[in-house]
Amino acid sequence: MACSATAQIIQPLSINSARSVDNSDACTKTLSPSSFLGSTPRINKKLFAVNKSISPLARRPTTVFAVSSDVVKEKKLKSNSSLSNLLITKKEGLELYEDMYLGRAFEDMCAQMYYRGKMFGFVHLYNGQEAVSTGFIKLLKKEDYVVSTYRDHVHSLSKGVPAREVMSELFGKTTGCCRGQGGSMHMFSKEHNVLGGFAFIGEGIPVATGAAFTSKYKREVLKEDCDEVALAFFGDGTCNNGQFFECLNMAALWKLPIVFVVENNLWAIGMSHVRATSDPQIWKKGPAFGMPGIHVDGMDVLKVREVAKEAIDRARRGEGPTLVECETYRFRGHSLADPDELRDPAEKAHYATRDPITALKKYMAENKLVSEAELKAIDKKIDELVEDAVEFADKSPVPARSQLLENVFADPRGFGIGPNGKYRCEDPKFTEGTAQV
Amino acid sequence: MFEALREGLEEEMDRDPRVCVFGEDVGHYGGSYKVTKGLAQKYGDLRVLDTPIAENSFTGMAVGAAMTGLRPVVEGMNMGFLLLAFNQISDNCGMLHYTSGGQFTIPTVIRGPGGVGRQLGAEHSQRLESYFQSIPGIQLVACSTVYNAKGLMKAAIRSENPVVLFEHVLLYNLKERIPDEEYVLSLEEAEMVRPGEHITILTYSRMRYHVMQAAKTLVNKGYDPEVIDIRSLKPFDLYTIGNSVKKTHRVLIVEECMRTGGIGASLTAAINENFHDYLDAPIVCLSSQDVPTPYAGTLEEWTVVQPSQIVAAVEQLCK
Numbered sequence: 001m002a003c004s005a006t007a008q009i010i011q012p013l014s015i016n017s018a019r020s021v022d023n024s025d026a027c028t029k030t031l032s033p034s035s036f037l038g039s040t041p042r043i044n045k046k047l048f049a050v051n052k053s054i055s056p057l058a059r060r061p062t063t064v065f066a067v068s069s070d071v072v073k074e075k076k077l078k079s080n081s082s083l084s085n086l087l088i089t090k091k092e093g094l095e096l097y098e099d100m101y102l103g104r105a106f107e108d109m110c111a112q113m114y115y116r117g118k119m120f121g122f123v124h125l126y127n128g129q130e131a132v133s134t135g136f137i138k139l140l141k142k143e144d145y146v147v148s149t150y151r152d153h154v155h156s157l158s159k160g161v162p163a164r165e166v167m168s169e170l171f172g173k174t175t176g177c178c179r180g181q182g183g184s185m186h187m188f189s190k191e192h193n194v195l196g197g198f199a200f201i202g203e204g205i206p207v208a209t210g211a212a213f214t215s216k217y218k219r220e221v222l223k224e225d226c227d228e229v230a231l232a233f234f235g236d237g238t239c240n241n242g243q244f245f246e247c248l249n250m251a252a253l254w255k256l257p258i259v260f261v262v263e264n265n266l267w268a269i270g271m272s273h274v275r276a277t278s279d280p281q282i283w284k285k286g287p288a289f290g291m292p293g294i295h296v297d298g299m300d301v302l303k304v305r306e307v308a309k310e311a312i313d314r315a316r317r318g319e320g321p322t323l324v325e326c327e328t329y330r331f332r333g334h335s336l337a338d339p340d341e342l343r344d345p346a347e348k349a350h351y352a353t354r355d356p357i358t359a360l361k362k363y364m365a366e367n368k369l370v371s372e373a374e375l376k377a378i379d380k381k382i383d384e385l386v387e388d389a390v391e392f393a394d395k396s397p398v399p400a401r402s403q404l405l406e407n408v409f410a411d412p413r414g415f416g417i418g419p420n421g422k423y424r425c426e427d428p429k430f431t432e433g434t435a436q437v
Numbered sequence: 438m439f440e441a442l443r444e445g446l447e448e449e450m451d452r453d454p455r456v457c458v459f460g461e462d463v464g465h466y467g468g469s470y471k472v473t474k475g476l477a478q479k480y481g482d483l484r485v486l487d488t489p490i491a492e493n494s495f496t497g498m499a500v501g502a503a504m505t506g507l508r509p510v511v512e513g514m515n516m517g518f519l520l521l522a523f524n525q526i527s528d529n530c531g532m533l534h535y536t537s538g539g540q541f542t543i544p545t546v547i548r549g550p551g552g553v554g555r556q557l558g559a560e561h562s563q564r565l566e567s568y569f570q571s572i573p574g575i576q577l578v579a580c581s582t583v584y585n586a587k588g589l590m591k592a593a594i595r596s597e598n599p600v601v602l603f604e605h606v607l608l609y610n611l612k613e614r615i616p617d618e619e620y621v622l623s624l625e626e627a628e629m630v631r632p633g634e635h636i637t638i639l640t641y642s643r644m645r646y647h648v649m650q651a652a653k654t655l656v657n658k659g660y661d662p663e664v665i666d667i668r669s670l671k672p673f674d675l676y677t678i679g680n681s682v683k684k685t686h687r688v689l690i691v692e693e694c695m696r697t698g699g700i701g702a703s704l705t706a707a708i709n710e711n712f713h714d715y716l717d718a719p720i721v722c723l724s725s726q727d728v729p730t731p732y733a734g735t736l737e738e739w740t741v742v743q744p745s746q747i748v749a750a751v752e753q754l755c756k
Binding site: 145147176177178179180181182183186188189190195196197198199200203205206207208209210211212213214215216217218220221222230242243246247249250253406407408409410411413414415416417418419420421422423424 | 454455457481483484488489491493494495496497498499500501502503504505506507524525528529533534535536537538539540541542543544573574576596597598624625626669671672673674675676677679711712
């Protein structure tokens, strides 16, 4: 993908437009314009039954355009030397596998723990979407920022937050990453630069934009050596929300170092993406704001990684934001409270065959990158890690009452001055959590 | 007053390079009320950022920037516009310090003009202090004089907590001599405007001037009102207020806020709870009418509390 150094002009690639795409590498879905997409629940069957589609080319002479990840993968395969024309090294492969397996094992354990009454409330699991998290986050540095939504356990894990802390947080214990005060939907880590965990969709996108702004500010105003990048993860439902568009505008306007990653799993609880969106092809919304819009197969971690590399590097170089739409799928319901009756079993079965972990295993086996034994060792290690996390969380203490009033204000003088002339936070009952505020 | 606010802002921006301003027309235009005039030329377009018209998103951006090390000052061109940013102010500004278990601080200042102006119409004349009151994790302050405007601006910027600073459209042109030396006021303290013996009048922002006008009349009639500008709308300075109540035993609250669930309502509850034994009469609260501000001048005048009403209320209370 050639990106010229000037402004936003990106030279179109010359791609063989007659290339046919097989089913498992679905890039785009052509939608028949005559069908009213909102009309019947069965319409979705048509969607992924497609696929002799052509990769999205620049059909009009605009300055930015969208690229299919297949192109990237192919180009890379062709351009590399014959010695190592694989997309990843063995070390990278193992790292990716381990991260995805950790995500899967952790989420499965969450489900178990939920049904055993160890965690409560709304828990949204990430099964099936691991390729997106791993593909993007494993390319980041520790100083880079990640902002997510309520489906944030795996983003936090990929970014480096210890499984113990995430599990404790889910159990509501003080040893959790947010001292038990956040919960499933509010995972934060200052150390690993995970800026949340937001319950309302779209709420996190401006926060990510702000983090990207800080990066630019540090570079240009404070003259620090800073090339931190922010990644904002959100779903297809969010792409109809005002905050999404407002931030696309601002990020492109100021060339902020941010990548907007859309995890399009086709469903917003029970609302199918095509029933909610006038133009379901989200990647198209990027060029409308002056940034590249890319569609990638989100079930293939290698493709995601290739696209991510380019998008993140672009941001680091100061060329501005990118919108990446990852076509992915969640194997479980929206949350553990969702009976998941609306989605077509055939659709679920289709995507189950595209399980990202299985796909990576297959790739590595075919290319003789790793041995079965090595993968099994990783499986065992992760299983033990998750077990350990549960044990740790179980044994951890619940928050004491004294924690109730802490952390409401960074400066607790914000609770004001009490009738006795002293600040309320100086009241001894404050530390007990029983002071009147 | 707008110059005092600007001075306060400028001094803080000089002192700490992480202080920046986000808002509509704050940069090249210099701010709709000239509070940021000249700052963009001095500090550059990135430090004094002209945003597109996207309140919710740029307030969210300020939250993200604050979490990652900057100290943004968000200007709402009118406080009413910040209703669009309510999601970010309430959920993110107010709550993130808590939900992150104390990991991230949000040292933002959200400021802008509010209150009833001169026939600006309903949506530009909103009295929103009550709307923000219940949000946990934020502090609300209202400035009323040139002196306290600068002091509160500086204090708000230096505070680690998110602060909402309410300015008033009609007070920007107030003139007053202020000290050359640097001074910072406390965000949580109230201001004693006029000590007295007969009755405690609690007020803030523009109503302070109506109260002082009424006070002149009252003094002529032989009353001795104690006037306190509470300044800190959340949390209340119950010490200053309490001492006053213990002295005078009568309380009148005069505010521009909406009556229902307003600052006055909360203050009445707080005083009743804490100082009930010291009261000789029920607390009277004069607030603006619970109506959208009408355009017509006469109607607009009767929406807010006028000095004559204050005089009548004091006379009634002191019988």
